[in-house]
Amino acid sequence: MTDAEGFSGLAYVSGICFLLLASLTWLRQQRHRLPYPPGPSGLPVLGNTLQMPHERQWLQYVEWGKKYGKIIHLSVLGRSMIILNSADVIVELLEKRSKLYSDRPTIPLAGEMIGYDQYIALEHYGSRQTEGRKLITGALSVRNMPKLHQIEESKVVHLMSRLIARPVEFRLHLRWFVAAVAFEYTHAYQVEDCDDYFVRLAERVNNDFNTVVKPGKYLVDIFPFLKHIPGWMPGTKFKAVAKEARERVQRLADETFEVVQTRVADGTARASFTADLIEGNPERTPEEEDIFKTTSMTFYAAGTDTTVSTLESFFLMMTLHPEIQRNAQAEVDHVIGSDRLPKVSDRPRLPYVEGLIKEAFRWNPVFPLALPHYLNQDDVYEGYHIPANSTVIANSWAVLHDPSLYPQPFEVLPERYLQQEHGLNPDPKSFAFGYGRRVCPGQPLADDLVFIVAVTILATLNISQPIGADGLLVKPNVSCTGVALSHPGPFECAIAARSVEAEHQITHAASC
Template sequence: MSLPWAYCTAVCILICAAGYTFAKQRAKAPLPPGPARLPILGNALNVPFEFQWLKFTEWAGIYGEIFSLSVLGHSILVLNSVNAIEELFEKRSALYADRPHIPLAGEMVGFSSIPVLERYGRRHREGRKLILNSLDHHNQTDIHRIQRNKAALMLSKLVSNPKDRRSHSRWFIAAVVFQLTHGQQIEHVDHIFVKLAERFNKDFSHMVRPGRFLVDNIPILQYLPSWLPGMGFKSLAKECREQFLRLCNEPYAYVKDQVANGTALPSLAARLIEENTNPTPEEEWFYKTTVMQFYAAGADTTVSSIESFVLIMSLYPEIQQKAQAELDCVVGPGRLPDFSDGAYLPYLDAVLKEVYRWNPVLPISVPHRVMQDDVYNGFHIPIGATVIANSWAVLHDPLLYPDPFQVIPERYLNQEGGLNPDPQKFAFGYGRRVCPGRVLAEDSIFIFVACVLATLDISKAVGPDGLPIESGVQYTGGTVSHPGPFQCTIKPRSAESVCLIQSAAMHVDYMN
């Protein structure tokens, strides 16, 4: 039986009235407060190119959990609290899932074709689905085997040449990812595929910073002649695009040749090629960019997290000793840690949480774009505005994390041994833009950290005078923040540790 017409009419009137009221409120709502603006330029001269999160945190102390900037007429909103980030990026994720238009990195170089910068829509959703399907629980056993094998080989490298630890960290994640994605055995970090991927990471971190290049705020500049003054960004874009195309094409072509002659090892790229024998150029480009996203999105941040762990261990020997004692109790002396041990290592888990929190690899999120007008706490968020989460401010909020500039794993351990709050929710992006390779990155970091602590000691380097070298704590200011250069000493915990490392490396199956 149909509803009475009078009832339907009343419901329609109520819906229209509610919509009109919301629209009226939205029209009246002011933008969030923010620093004073110059005519036309707005805040273009106020926003630093480096360490933006520190200035944003300073402004948050003045203007509150959400403030607004204007750069040449474009609105930028910065979220500085758990409530604001969760409400907009998580609960209203459908409105904030888009990426802003970034002419230099996106169009001129081509980064807008990879999932991390791709505009929200069908192609982006399909790319995420492809990545998630390749990492689902059916493939987890194979992935863990690769990670364990590379961790064992990495330990051998650290024992043989501890001074080159950062190269070993870079090799570890490259070896894991390129075997997973292309079936490629990476023997050293000078491999051409690794060089291309690391060039991408460098370019991405340099280019995807709000306000870094004038062309991103005045897109018409990209169409001006290259010989005009100030057009140096065009030659930069051309060079970066060439390297980006090589990264997308060359590893994929390598696997394609192997599939054709029947020598391809199991990998994501091989599976895509075998299952799609006659793709269109658009489909093949989609496969190439989605596969390369594995390394491009996760390698740089994973290496940064590993380097932060090493730095923390050198600065806090008492934390290292507690984590090692827990590993000795749970794992014992006769084997390396495994993923199945993780549930029984609450203190190590807490150490990892401090690694993610203390100096986050992504201090501010990759920018989001709001897809329709919105209102939050009485403030208007205009359609098309760029919205950024200041993760640094949250992770250094003394109300959430007392004494935030100190590394204190115990802050997550309550009397029942549970962990709360969890800074990892702020480390891998937000909402519908959360990193699809998060589990791969977390597992790689876990097995690296657990194996290192089980077998090696990390301490401050000692100078010629016999005194510890105080390297200090310095981080870079790019999109992905890395620890600056520092010295430390890495040595085996015992002769038994050396034997264990040698045995584990000898028994690695290089084809798995």
């Protein structure tokens, strides 16, 4: 090749590079000329800060959505917040463009000061977060699920026994069951009751988390510079809150890990998620050990509160809808019979029960608003400029109550997932466990726990409205409590064995 030819080729490549650079520059300029998504007008500097709801934010976002559309732009002290109110925009941005939207925003109190940003839920996207997810998804792989199913089926008979003995304490029994399964699988640790030291500590950590992630509750999340002012100054109560919460979450991670580590060292450890990590990595670095601790803690602590909430919703649904309970019981009786208790392996043959479980996840979603995502560079959607560094929030409640996806969205209709002539409603679990690369890795565990409890109750117990002192049925309260995480409000229900034979079956199974 001659020098002239070489120069000509270099000039051609350079020209192409110049055109690409010019095109990117033009696109960047055009993005900044595009409008933000619509939203309520705000004040100078403050933006929409004073308009942000403090309770049940998802409902306000739905109302704004009726006026401004499926994607809304808010400004909080100059920082952009993007609300996604429909399934199509959530799928397009958080699923199809997950590479751009997989990070979490920095939350000064919960993340930096308490340290929740070292745990998978709030951890920034990167190698550490990816490694933790891989550990959990591996533990919940198809190969490992039989062991988990064995634990679930063993513990659920004791749950039924407790429900029959003390039905008024059904919420307490649900908490015990979920904690008992989770601790057994992750640490081979036996939980006898909810007064267990680690259970109480885990619940304190969960309560801390649900409190400190509440938007706008602490000024330091709005004015991050406040974290640098001395703790003796007025208005710095958040520093004491952070110190106590940080100590609790660290104690929970350290002490539960140390229990298993001691057992491994003296040769008494039974097989568990944490024991496998310790035994399989004898030369682990301090950084690896920290990932093991935080992942183990996330495995049981993060999933217990959410799964209990879904089970509470199931109890409320059964209390309110005896006809649905009878339909589900009829299917269970037909498929399983009365000579044995249900197993997880029965699930594929129980489509109506499956629909009922999907409704438990949809009707009162545990996370009405998905944990926030963070956009790491400018983006464009349907002619709107979505600026880099935006906090992006998916309104899962809006999607799960969208009548175009779920007709009669406030009704409990298990058959909505069975009616082929109108097109099947989408599986709500696609919207209830997060999105994209931040979908909850513990979903298989939560899904299994809800199924085995629901199907065993349907096989052996009746849940109904209690009778009040006046002799009339007491209608349950259907309100919800919580901010980041939603629970059904306080309600009463009556629980009894379906038959003498069912009670004997439970008693026998529990004694084995």
